Amino acid sequence: EVQLVESGGDLVQPGGSLRLSCAASGFTFNIFWMHWVRQVPGKGLVWVSRINSDGVRTNYADSVKGRFTISRDNAKDMLYLEMISLTVEDTALYYCVRENLETSLDYWGQGTLVTVSS
Amino acid sequence: DIKMTQSPSTLSASVGDRVTITCRASESLSRWLAWYQQKPGKAPKLLIYKASNLESGVPSRFSGSGSGTEFTLTISSLQPDDFATYYCQQYNSDLYSFGQGTKLEIK
Numbered sequence: 001e002v003q004l005v006e007s008g009g010d011l012v013q014p015g016g017s018l019r020l021s022c023a024a025s026g027f028t029f030n031i032f033w034m035h036w037v038r039q040v041p042g043k044g045l046v047w048v049s050r051i052n053s054d055g056v057r058t059n060y061a062d063s064v065k066g067r068f069t070i071s072r073d074n075a076k077d078m079l080y081l082e083m084i085s086l087t088v089e090d091t092a093l094y095y096c097v098r099e100n101l102e103t104s105l106d107y108w109g110q111g112t113l114v115t116v117s118s
Numbered sequence: 119d120i121k122m123t124q125s126p127s128t129l130s131a132s133v134g135d136r137v138t139i140t141c142r143a144s145e146s147l148s149r150w151l152a153w154y155q156q157k158p159g160k161a162p163k164l165l166i167y168k169a170s171n172l173e174s175g176v177p178s179r180f181s182g183s184g185s186g187t188e189f190t191l192t193i194s195s196l197q198p199d200d201f202a203t204y205y206c207q208q209y210n211s212d213l214y215s216f217g218q219g220t221k222l223e224i225k
Contacts, residue, residue: 035214044218045154045156045162045205045207045216045219047207047215050214059213062119062213103164103167103171104164104167104207104209105152105154105164105207106164106167108163109161
């Protein structure tokens with residue numbers, strides 16, 4: 001069974017930093033592209049970032065480019081999102097998502113909540 | 119960046135109704151479009167991929183169509199479990215994007 005379990009969400013002050021983690025299991029992690037998608041509670045889905053299977057290629061939404069860094073450790077089946085210079089607009093539930101290149105985003109974790117507030 | 123626009127934003131319907139949600143893209147996607155269903159407190163669930171392909175396990179009352187810049191999601195006969203929010207998402211470009219969502223409510 002495919003499982004994606006996020007962790008690391010917390011309350012952080014504006015300007016602060018945070019590192020999210022996603023533990024993957026139940027599939028061959030090192031052949032799939034992975035994504036982060038966020039959602040402000042009660043609002044819509046916003047794509048954040050993606051990384052290819054070997055970690056060489058990354059893409060970011062304009063709103064986080066230069067502040068967020070996606071990475072992965074295929075030896076540990078882990079996905080990460082390093083976030084710096086956080087603002088209140090980054091407050092959201094962050095989902096770790098697997099991509100199947102044919103079907104797009106086929107498995108989602110349950111999310112980890114990041115709250116940026118003073 | 120590709121902008122995705124869904125309509126309507128809210129849709130009121132009854133059990134047994136046939137409903138259609140439209141998604142328009144700011145540039146051509148070919149058929150690289152997916153649809154998701156999300157219920158309160160839950161992660162999104164993939165319904166349709168490549169515009170018209172039904173994900174495994176999804177009931178056949180769901181269908182998708184379209185190509186280029188205009189796409190539709192149709193539910194042929196609404197069931198109580200279908201009342202949720204639906205999102206389209208493009209994966210034609212390196213930067214993915216979602217529509218703003220359509221909330222399907224019980225009339």
